[in-house]
Amino acid sequence: MKLLNTLQRVAKRARQSLADKQQRQFIERHATDLIHAPVGEDRYKAALYFADEMVNAYQIRQWYEPMKQLSDFMPIAVITRRPDTALALRDECPLPVYYAPTVEDLERLVDSQDLRLMFYVNQNIQNFQMLRFNEPKHVFICHGESEKSYMWSNQLKAYDFVFSAGQAARDRLTSQLHNFDVHERTRLIGRPQIDVSYVAPFSPNPALPTVLYAPTWEGDRPSMQYGSVVSHGEQLVDALISDGGFNLIFRPHPRSGKNSAAYGKAVERIRRKLAEANATSSAQLFFDDTTDWGWQWSTSDFCVTDISAVAYDFLATGKPMFVTRPASSEATVQDSPALARVPSLSADASENAPSLIRSAITESNMDSREVVEYYFGDVTAGASMRRFITESLKLVVGDVQAEQLPLKKAA
Incomplete structure (x- = not known):
């Protein structure tokens, strides 16, 4: 069995190597915009660095619109290291994409451009090949706020600055990250x-409340086992379908099943259950594998999720x-004001979810405004987007000049 697994891994690497070679050749011949470095005033002043494969593209997609709005003030590009990712992002990303497969390519880009700011959305090991350059200010922006141990990783010390959501993040780092x-x-x-407007890809039954169930993945180590699909998910979905009184958006994490075949199979069982029930249900049951994240917030009346950025x-x-x-x-579970005030759902209670959700929808939570302010600060329309753009520009042109720029409100 071990020999068979080894041979399969070798064959998979060989296929990937051949695919990479073919994609590199295609880029050199037919997608030369991916290796074009602008000159003069069009030179990039900032970049969003993404060295990962497309399975993790959810991490960068959520930054498309904020970066697009920041690009009104300076030229911005996305830097990627993989040929398949470069070609995929070329088709969907609203920003210029630059393909830099080697360290030498990164050096040429840094030498030819006016890079002053480099953003990072994850902790890919190849980040360090860019972090070796002293000139751009290196900023970790992450891909969401959460209480996962990932949020206070010692790797944060490698960056010049960390863009955090609110005071909760600062308190978390103060207590968890030394020196x-x-x-x-x-x-x-x-x-x-x-502060971004999103278009929903489906229309729920307006007579029924809409529940978003958005679990995280199974994790890659014991301390990160927050995923609920196996423990809660099937019971929860069965109960909501059987009740018939809720629209349901089921949005599994894009990495679901990567480390656990059982977890991936449970996701597929839920997909089939939703498809079968949709044929006869007056509720709208939607399996959400769209690339956009944001429309779900305004469409849903209630959310069930795990300890993750979704919460x-x-x-x-x-x-x-x-x-x-x-x-x-x-699983590592930290004390937090959010988790202390948001009701939890145990696996055993999942089958009673319909009645629990109905009660929660009718109740008012007076603590929510205080918790929101602690985690995100001012969330009035446009406030977060303006803070992101202002703090970015301060690192490029200085505090005084940035404060004098006319910042647009979010769309």
Whole structure:
């Protein structure tokens, strides 16, 4: 069996190597815009660095619109290291995409451009090949606010600055990350994604409340086992379908099933259940594998999610939600004001979800405004986007000049 697995891995690497070679050749012949470096005033002043494969593109997609609005003030590009990712982003990303497969390519780009700011959305090991350059200011923007241990990784020390959502992030870093000057190296920007207008791909039955179930993936180590699809998900979905009184958006994490075949199979079972029930249900049951993240917030009346960035994105809406209680005792669960005030949902209670959700929708939570402010600051329309743009420009042109620029309100 071990020999068979080894041979399969070797064959997979060989196929990937051949595909990479063919894609590189295609870029050199037919997608030369991916290796074009502008000159003069069009030279890039900032870049969004993404060295990952497309399975993790959800991390960069949520930054398209904030970066697009920032590009009104200076030229911005996306830097990618993989040929398949470069070609895929070329088709969907509203910003110029630059393909830099080698360190030498990165050096040529840095030498030819006026790069002053470099943004990072994850902790890919290839980030360090860009971090070796002293000139751009390196800023970690992450891909969402959460209480996962990822949020206080020691790797944050590698960046010049960390753009955090609100005071909660600063307090978290103060208590968890040693030898890190939080006030000097963090900038509070809120959540600019909430200031973007999104178009929903489906229309729920307006007579019924809409529930968003958006679990995270199974994790790649015991401390990150927050995913609820196996422990809660099927019971929860079965109960909501059987009740018939709720529209349902089921949005599994894009990485679901990558580390656990059982987790991936559970996602597929839920997909089939929704498709079968849709044929006869008056409710709209939607399996959400769209690339856009944001329309779900305004479409939904209630959310069930795990300890993940989704919980904090939905928190900013002020709408009610449940955060699932991890079934694994090894999952790291930190005390937090959000988790303390948001009701939790145990695996055993999943089958009673319809009645629990109905009660929660009718109740008012007076604590939510205080918690939202603690995690995100001012969430009035346009406020987060303006803070993101202002803090970015301060690092490029200085505090005084940035404050004098006429910042547009979010669309």
